[in-house]
Amino acid sequence: MQKKQHKTIRAKSVEKILAAAQGEFVSQGYKGATVQSIADQAQLPKANVLYYFKNKENIYHAVLEQTLNMWDDGIGDIVPEDGPKLAIEKFVRAKITMSFKNPQASKIYAMEIIQGAQHLQDFARTYQRQWVTEKAKIFQHWINNGEMQCVDPVNLIFLIWSTTQHYADFDNQILTIMGNSHYEQNDIEHITAFLTDFILRGCGLKQ
Amino acid sequence: MQKKQHKTIRAKSVEKILAAAQGEFVSQGYKGATVQSIADQAQLPKANVLYYFKNKENIYHAVLEQTLNMWDDGIGDIVPEDGPKLAIEKFVRAKITMSFKNPQASKIYAMEIIQGAQHLQDFARTYQRQWVTEKAKIFQHWINNGEMQCVDPVNLIFLIWSTTQHYADFDNQILTIMGNSHYEQNDIEHITAFLTDFILRGCGLKQ
DNA sequence: GTCTATATGCTGATAGAC
């Protein structure tokens, strides 16, 4: 009974800390982020934060792990049975949804890669490499069958990643240019339609 | 005579410091970068670095300014006379060239935007907004004339930015997936061909 | 212009009372 209550306190605190840490690491960078600031935003004493995570690096690792899990869950799947058109539509939509749902996670991941993936485990890289290889094979199969235009599958995957993530990672720039303070549901649908349309046409799957 | 020599010493030192600082700010972030490390990489005593720039923030501002100037020079131009096909080809090629020539600059800029453009002056944002508005008008004109597919011009510009910069900013990820340690001339040409091809087809300007 | 030595302030982390 008592043990269970302690667990929920812990779970709640951990959740608050991770949410605060995500924002802090994005805006200040790893070194610039302070435990004090994370604690303030989580509305907990600094000592409690260090009680739960022991040190700053552990907090960052937890944030990163959370981000990778989200990437994994939200990535959508590309399966041969769908055929190229449906598969690409699903994939683009899944990536966009993920980007707009949690732009912070996308940013954390982007900064980690840009800075040289110093905190990323080898298995994360290996996993991604295998994922791309596997999905590229499916695209190649569709190309060989004449179901879609002959475009390099690996670069196609990169193009979908870059275009969809861009709206999360560079939201500041994009919103400034669009003259808005935040994305409306309207914007999201318009962007989804634009990207789906453009990419399908690029793959020779439309008009 | 003496004054001129002092100038060249200064110019050389400043150049070395900025080159070193660019790498340091990318890999360590603004806060994580240390003046000592910048000095070491520039092969100058720390005190000299602070003699030339007074403080760390000034170094960062100089790096940022250098980056913005490069962006401005290398951005290529989109002019009505070229017509959509040539204009897009030129623009994509210019952006890719810039990305592969100085990926560090692209990364610095990307991190600055991702983190909320805290160090960026207002004029930089205004300038970009005007640039996009102006170029979007040219695209719109071509669309109205039936010279290209009806695609949203602003999002088209975002798509070209994101896809071309991606190879510089995420080079770590991409090279890991491709199984290389660095880009070969071959890779660059292949990527250029892929992107030009795909984007032209997306705009209804090919096949 | 160059370089050494140092002051100052901040941050991560811990000790220990409650």
Next chain:
DNA sequence: GTCTATCAGCATATAGAC
């Protein structure tokens, strides 16, 4: 589990000799 007080280390920046 919670929280206060504090230590140790590091980085910026400056002072001042050469």
